[in-house]
Amino acid sequence: MVKLSENQVTPEHIFKQRRQLIMGLGAGSAMAFMPKISLAEQTEDNRKALTFNAQADNQLVLTPEDKVIGYNNFYEFGTDKGAPAQYAKNFKTDPWKLEIGGEVENQVVLDLDDLRNKFPLEERIYRFRCVEAWSMVIPWIGFELNKLLALVKPTSKGKYVVFHTLHDPEQMPGQKNYFFGGGIDYPYVEGLTIDEAMNSLTLMSVGLYGKTLAPQNGAPIRLVVPWKYGFKNIKSIVKITLQEERPLTTWHKLAPHEYGFYANVNPEVDHPRWSQASERVIGAGGLLSIKRQPTLMFNGYAEQVAHLYANLDLRKNY
Ligand SMILES: Nc1nc2c(c(=O)[nH]1)N[C@H]1C(S)=C(S)[C@@H](COP(=O)(O)O)O[C@H]1N2
Ligand SMILES: [Mo]
Numbered sequence: 203m204v205k206l207s208e209n210q211v212t213p214e215h216i217f218k219q220r221r222q223l224i225m226g227l228g229a230g231s232a233m234a235f236m237p238k239i240s241l242a243e244q245t246e247d248n249r250k251a252l253t254f255n256a257q258a259d260n261q262l263v264l265t266p267e268d269k270v271i272g273y274n275n276f277y278e279f280g281t282d283k284g285a286p287a288q289y290a291k292n293f294k295t296d297p298w299k300l301e302i303g304g305e306v307e308n309q310v311v312l313d314l315d316d317l318r319n320k321f322p323l324e325e326r327i328y329r330f331r332c333v334e335a336w337s338m339v340i341p342w343i344g345f346e347l348n349k350l351l352a353l354v355k356p357t358s359k360g361k362y363v364v365f366h367t368l369h370d371p372e373q374m375p376g377q378k379n380y381f382f383g384g385g386i387d388y389p390y391v392e393g394l395t396i397d398e399a400m401n402s403l404t405l406m407s408v409g410l411y412g413k414t415l416a417p418q419n420g421a422p423i424r425l426v427v428p429w430k431y432g433f434k435n436i437k438s439i440v441k442i443t444l445q446e447e448r449p450l451t452t453w454h455k456l457a458p459h460e461y462g463f464y465a466n467v468n469p470e471v472d473h474p475r476w477s478q479a480s481e482r483v484i485g486a487g488g489l490l491s492i493k494r495q496p497t498l499m500f501n502g503y504a505e506q507v508a509h510l511y512a513n514l515d516l517r518k519n520y
Contacts, residue, residue: 214281215392220331224444225302228370230432231478234263235381237244240450243416246486247271247416249397249409249413249414249415249416250413251412251413252323252343252408252409252411252412252413252414253323254320254322254323254324254325254343254412255323255324256325256327257324257325257326257327257341259305259325259436262327262339262342263328263339264327264338264339264341265338265339265480265484265485265486266485267411268482269330269338269409269485270338270340270410270411270419271410271416271418271419272287272418272420273376273457273485273490274286274287274302275332275432275433276290276418276419276420276437277384277386277390278367278374278375278376278377278383278388278390279293279374279376279386279466280375280376280382280383280440281309281376281382281383281384283335284518285401285414286417286418287418288468289375290416290417290418291410291417293374293417293421293438294373294479294506295316295417295421295422295438296422297313297314298313298314298316298401298422298423298440299311299312299313299440300313300423300439300440300441300442301351301397301440301442301446302353302354302442302443302444303354303440303441303442304360304362304427304443304444304445305356305357305359305360305361305444305445305446306354306355306356306357306444307354307355307356307357308353308354308355309352310354314422317408317423320349320353321345321349321350321406323343323344323345323408323409324343324344325341325342325343325511326341326342326343326344326403326405326426326428327339327340327341327342328340328342328403328426328428329404329428329498329501329502329503330426330428330430330432330435331365331431331467331497332432332433332511333431333433333461333473333478334432334463335476335477335478335481335497336471336481336482336483336484337478337481337482337483337484337495337497338483338484338485340410341410341411341425342405342407342410343359343407343408343409343410343412344405344407344408344409344426345406346402346405346406347363347399347400347404347405347406347425348399348400348401348402348404349407350442351399351400354444356444357373357387357444359444359446360388360444360445361394361395361396361445361446362394362395362396362444362445362446362447362448362449363389363394363396363399363442363443363444363448364393364442364443364444364445364449365392365393365394365396365425365436365439365441365442366389366390366391366439366440366441366442366443367388367389367390367391367436367437367438367439367440367486368438368439369388369389369440369441371388372507374388374486376388377389384512385454385456386452387452387455387456390436390437390449390452391436391451391452392425392433392434392436392451393448393449393451393463394427394433394434395510396444396511397510398427398507401506401507401510402426402506403427403428403429403503403506403507404425404426405425405426405427405428406421406423406424406425406426406439407420407424407425407426408421408422408423408515417438419437420436420437420438421438421507423440424436424437424438424439425437427441427500428503429466429467429468429500429501429503429504430464430465430466430467430501431461431465431466431504433452433453433461433465438492448463451463451497453465459474460473460474460475462520463519464511464516464519464520465496465520466500466507466511466516466520467497467499467500467501467518468499468500468516469497469498469499470516471516471517471520476513478492478497479497480495480496480497480499481494481495481496482494483495
């Protein structure tokens with residue numbers, strides 16, 4: 203095994219070594235079988251170890267965990283990138299209820315145990331691209347949204363899937379103070395077409411880096427749609443509604459000419475105030491290195507999702 207000096211032993215190194223170890227054990231056995239891994243320790247930040255099916259290594263370089271949990275957008279806890287980690291520290295995420303209703307055959311209310319029991323967890327290493335032109339690579343843990351939809355059975359009128367974040371001004375200072383919360387009309391709402399929601403890339407995430415989500419990342423459950431800009435990835439979800447009409451989503455409502463409903467990552471369609479052709483890679487290199495890379499069409503997931511937009515003018519439907 204490669205020896206690391208003490209100052210090189212970051213959580214990333216440990217995570218990657220463990221991954222390699224586990225993958226190594228799996229070699230020779232059927233590759234279709236992904237080993238279950240369970241990380242025993244519990245960290246001081248109260249994130250709990252999860253049991254999940256690990257994704258085989260891919261070519262993406264993971265963003266350091268401290269950046270993923272320390273550089274956040276979660277306006278309910280302030281608009282600075284460091285504010286959510288600070289102000290969401292004591293955010294209460296257990297007990298939690300997730301309600302799914304509207305145009306479905308089986309309306310359900312699930313708590314965290316129900317979610318754990320019904321949906322086996324898997325790891326997905328995805329590129330993540332914010333509309334503000336920065337990016338990360340994050341090892342999410344969760345389950346496909348289509349599994350949840352299979353449980354509730356959308357009716358033929360269930361054409362859009364709408365997500366709502368918790369509304370709790372006592373816990374969320376950004377919901378109490380208009381300026382602290384960036385002028386958003388809470389609760390935060392996002393939406394997908396039913397076809398986008400059914401796509402196998404679309405994830406309900408409950409963890410990252412082997413552990414439950416930190417509050418600042420949207421604990422206990424949030425959406426991950428890797429081919430769309432970050433703001434579609436709504437956090438701390440309490441309600442999902444299926445409906446016939448397209449919803450008025452938070453950022454689109456705030457500034458419709460800047461943020462569309464689709465918000466697909468597209469290097470050819472600029473934001474009115476900046477280019478979307480490239481992105482700043484968060485956490486890569488040392489303090490002084492600012493690495494940029496070209497942005498990929500649909501954030502690199504065109505093969506899996508371009509067909510969803512075959513009949514749309516992507517300049518108009520941004
Ligand atoms: N409820 C809620 N969800 C949200 C946001 C928010 O302010 N409130 N910010 C969005 C934006 S703009 C981004 S880039 C991602 C950031 O996710 P991360 O902090 O886990 O990287 O969350 C999205 N989900
Ligand atoms: Mo974002």
